[in-house]
Amino acid sequence: MKFFTTELFADLNSQDEDVVDRAEEKWEAAIKGYREHFRKIEEKLPRSLVQFSKNVSLHDSRVMSTPNPVVTLVATDDTGTRNSAIISVMHEHAEFYLIYQDLVEPSRVTHSVDCPRFDQRNVLWLYDEVGLAKSGVFSHEILLSNGDVIHVEFRGFRYTQRLIVGPRAAVEMEAAGQPGLSTA
Amino acid sequence: MACSYHEAVLATDGSGDVTKGAGIGRQIAVDRRKAGNDVVVCGADPKENRREAREIEIAASDTGNYILHGAHSSPGANALNHYQAIAPPPHGHCFYETKGRKAK
Numbered sequence: 001m002k003f004f005t006t007e008l009f010a011d012l013n014s015q016d017e018d019v020v021d022r023a024e025e026k027w028e029a030a031i032k033g034y035r036e037h038f039r040k041i042e043e044k045l046p047r048s049l050v051q052f053s054k055n056v057s058l059h060d061s062r063v064m065s066t067p068n069p070v071v072t073l074v075a076t077d078d079t080g081t082r083n084s085a086i087i088s089v090m091h092e093h094a095e096f097y098l099i100y101q102d103l104v105e106p107s108r109v110t111h112s113v114d115c116p117r118f119d120q121r122n123v124l125w126l127y128d129e130v131g132l133a134k135s136g137v138f139s140h141e142i143l144l145s146n147g148d149v150i151h152v153e154f155r156g157f158r159y160t161q162r163l164i165v166g167p168r169a170a171v172e173m174e175a176a177g178q179p180g181l182s183t184a
Numbered sequence: 185m186a187c188s189y190h191e192a193v194l195a196t197d198g199s200g201d202v203t204k205g206a207g208i209g210r211q212i213a214v215d216r217r218k219a220g221n222d223v224v225v226c227g228a229d230p231k232e233n234r235r236e237a238r239e240i241e242i243a244a245s246d247t248g249n250y251i252l253h254g255a256h257s258s259p260g261a262n263a264l265n266h267y268q269a270i271a272p273p274p275h276g277h278c279f280y281e282t283k284g285r286k287a288k
Contacts, residue, residue: 027254
């Protein structure tokens with residue numbers, strides 16, 4: 001993470017009020033910085049990744065399959081062998097599957113800071129950043145509530161959501177402008 | 185200047201907007217948080233807002249197991265900083281206004 005770092009998040013939760021004051025200011029600067037960063041690279045990102053970043057908020061959603069939430073698939077066909085990775089996240093009304101295609105390198109999970117507020121019992125999605133590693137290669141980093149950060153570098157991206165609600169809730173979501181089932 | 189406490193509604197459209205509702209007393213704010221509802225602390229002094237939001241969250245939790253989340257980072261998001269339980273219950277959030285982020 002370059003903007004919403006684990007260290008900054010830990011400072012937000014410091015017992016020292018002065019540290020929290022400074023961390024709040026840095027957090028605001030991080031939001032502005034990330035939005036500017038995103039604006040600069042947006043045209044070079046896959047449309048599906050832009051759509052995901054702009055329209056889907058997974059904050060507070062439960063990350064499945066922890067402590068190893070990234071499932072790597074090795075697919076072989078007549079054109080060769082490619083690695084893909086899948087992260088599944090349980091949102092309020094749907095389970096999201098984030099599918100990273102053509103991994104450039106194996107995904108990683110790092111843990112750089114210990115903070116008493118990090119919790120292993122209920123691992124949630126906190127903040128994420130997308131990036132442009134180089135032309136045609138994209139990155140996605142996700143800070144989790146246990147203090148882990150997922151790093152993925154890939155060439156293609158899609159996401160799918162599977163509804164986990166009844167028909168009435170689906171109708172309400174449609175009325176609110178949120179498609180009940182979509183893939184990008 | 186004293187804080188004010190309000191019922192709060194978090195937008196479901198991904199914008200992160202927090203709309204403040206009726207003004208409520210501090211104890212009612214605690215009770216609403218205990219019940220898993222959202223509340224927002226408003227006022228001109230951001231530090232006081234944060235302190236009050238934390239105290240409400242502590243009072244609403246049996247274990248004092250709260251965490252502060254900065255506003256969400258998604259492009260276009262207008263969320264407010266907030267306290268919430270590390271491991272619910274209670275569900276919901278105790279939002280507070282900062283210098284640059286206000287409830288609608």
